[in-house]
Amino acid sequence: MEREIQGITGIDRVIHEPARLAIIAVLSSCESADFKALLHLTGLTKGNLSAQLQKLEEAGYVGITKGLQGRYPHTTCALTAAGREAFERYWASYKALGDALKLPPT
Amino acid sequence: MINIEQLQQRTARYELADGLSDFQTAILWLVQGVIFWTLVDHAPAWRNVLNGLRDSLGDSTGRLVAAVIVTALPLLALAGGLWAMRALRRRWLWRETGMVTPKAWVVPRRVILSGLALTGVVVVLGSLIAIALADGWLMLRALFVGMSWGQAYTLAISAQQLDLPRYRWLALGGVVVPLVLAFVPATVGQFGLVFGLAWTAALVVSGMSAMLATAALQREARDGA
Secondary structure (H helix, E strand, O other): OHHHHHHHHOOOHHHHOHHHHHHHHHHHOOOEEEHHHHHHHHOOOHHHHHHHHHHHHHOOOEEEEEEEEOOEEEEEEEEOHHHHHHHHHHHHHHHHHHHHHOOOOO | OOOHHHHHHHHHHHHHHOOHHHHHHHHHHHHHHHHHHHHHHOHHHHHHHHHHHHHHHOHHHHHHHHHHHHHHHHHHHHHHHHHHHHHHHHHHHOOOOOOEEOOOOOOOHHHHHHHHHHHHHHHHHHHHHHHHHOOHHHHHHHHHHHHHHHHHHHHHHHHHHHOOHHHHHHHHHHHHHHHHHOOOOOOHHHHHHHHHHHHHHHHHHHHHHHHHHHHHHHHHHHHHO
């Protein structure tokens, strides 16, 4: 069923989930953002953000770099080239679908 | 339902929302105004500096060092500003809300190029009028009016695309104030200095208001954590 929906609309189900979509939308507008900034901008909880980032990393859409800032751990996230392409495709499909159904753009 | 475009706009705005880039631009206008003023109105002093350099370093090396000083000052101001911005953000302004590395062009390249084109058009028009009126200084005045309008254009588009109301006011001032200043009786050097100071003052006020708002946001985030 999921594949059929994807076939009809071309919507990428990895990106379409709201929390992941929020993360990708943020990362598409910058070079990179750290974990704190993603928390602040998306409004997700720490646990949810971690889980969704892991799924996006597994899909190859987000690159995660872990390091230290002073004495504290610091996590930086950035869209990969595949992630950027996938989001562009998703956004184009979503807009096309919205136009076809005459939905107000989100 | 999440609003994707609003989220993207908020992220893109992050770089400009704390006002530090306003301070950076203010420093550039100040340095530029002061250099222009001293070069034009205090040419003998510069000649003395140049002569001193030529005497001690030789003709070509002296000229080269003088040129490097004039071009290096704005570049040093820019590099120092960037370093200070990163340090301030890490330690204070973005401490609670996190670091975002912006795209290479926060304002789209075509907007900046259009702003530069507008500057060019004003300078060419000013030059034509200057030739017609046989007033050489008018050309230099047109340069500053053109630069201001180019900057105002960039700010107006940024204000619209990123929803930054303070840039709307700056853009409005950047169009109107040069028109008034263009008719102020002053030497060309003073004219350049006044432009530099006017932009510096406006950008410092704008940057300060944004910085205070960001500091309040950090306090809220810290208290809420």
